[in-house]
Amino acid sequence: MPLGINHTRKILKEGGIAFGTMITTFRAPAVVPMMAAAGWDYLVLDNEHNAFSSETIQTLALVSSYEEITLLVRIPSIEYHHVACTLDLGVDGIVVPHVETGEEAEMIVRSSRYFPRGERGASLSSKSARFPDLKISDYLDWANREILIVVQIETDKGVSNADEILSTEGIAAVMIGPFDLSQSLGCPGDMEDPGVVSACGDVIRACDRNGVSSGIHIQSVEDAEKWISRGMKFITCKTDSGLINEASAETVSGLRGLIRC
Numbered sequence: 666m667p668l669g670i671n672h673t674r675k676i677l678k679e680g681g682i683a684f685g686t687m688i689t690t691f692r693a694p695a696v697v698p699m700m701a702a703a704g705w706d707y708l709v710l711d712n713e714h715n716a717f718s719s720e721t722i723q724t725l726a727l728v729s730s731y732e733e734i735t736l737l738v739r740i741p742s743i744e745y746h747h748v749a750c751t752l753d754l755g756v757d758g759i760v761v762p763h764v765e766t767g768e769e770a771e772m773i774v775r776s777s778r779y780f781p782r783g784e785r786g787a788s789l790s791s792k793s794a795r796f797p798d799l800k801i802s803d804y805l806d807w808a809n810r811e812i813l814i815v816v817q818i819e820t821d822k823g824v825s826n827a828d829e830i831l832s833t834e835g836i837a838a839v840m841i842g843p844f845d846l847s848q849s850l851g852c853p854g855d856m857e858d859p860g861v862v863s864a865c866g867d868v869i870r871a872c873d874r875n876g877v878s879s880g881i882h883i884q885s886v887e888d889a890e891k892w893i894s895r896g897m898k899f900i901t902c903k904t905d906s907g908l909i910n911e912a913s914a915e916t917v918s919g920l921r922g923l924i925r926c
Contacts, residue, residue, distance in 0.1 A: 742762070
């Protein structure tokens with residue numbers, strides 16, 4: 666199959682741990698091979714809190730198709746046009762925020778899958794640039810199999826309905842939004858609050874019961890180690906701007922230390 670496989674889906678399906686980072690700032694196509702060379706398994710373009718144009722997403726998706734890296738987009742909401750139009754740009758999957766019910770999960774799957782599982786309108790335009798002889802049937806089979814659907818459970822209601830959400834056929838992974846979850850539980854920003862930790866544990870166990878990979882967006886290797894030890898396998902760490910800021914600050918601090926010496 667010329668379209669290849671979804672790198673991150675393969676890791677998760679085989680029981681491995683996938684590591685990604687969030688792209689919030691950089692729009693140059695070079696960001697994709699740079700992150701792939703660094704060893705990230707996936708990137709999440711954040712189009713919930715940031716503004717990536719369709720042209721930018723399509724360009725980054727084309728570049729990612731030549732790299733061993735998965736390109737996901739966090740969409741603003743669950744409406745059909747956000748799901749299907751984003752996938753039509755050629756990305757490898759979507760991250761959907763604030764999913765709270767099984768009905769919403771089913772709507773997401775129907776919008777992102779072709780017949781017989783879903784109702785997504787068919788378009789090969791994003792793939793024909795690289796695969797001009799692609800057959801419609803081959804593409805539909807590939808898309809229904811390889812496109813990764815990640816939901817975010819980040820409210821008390823979502824946690825309560827976790828089994829209902831995660832039993833929906835087609836949901837591959839969860840990325841908990843810890844800050845929004847802390848807000849929903851009445852302790853904004855306190856991700857170590859016992860209620861937040863307990864809610865995350867509830868989601869992890871629901872994932873295990875339903876064969877879905879659990880994950881979270883965190884800001885440090887230490888946090889990643891903690892959540893991996895608790896069973897998480899889809900680990901989104903930091904952002905592109907955060908990584909650059911940290912590396913720059915460390916280098917500048919070292920350089921200025923030479924003067925003090």
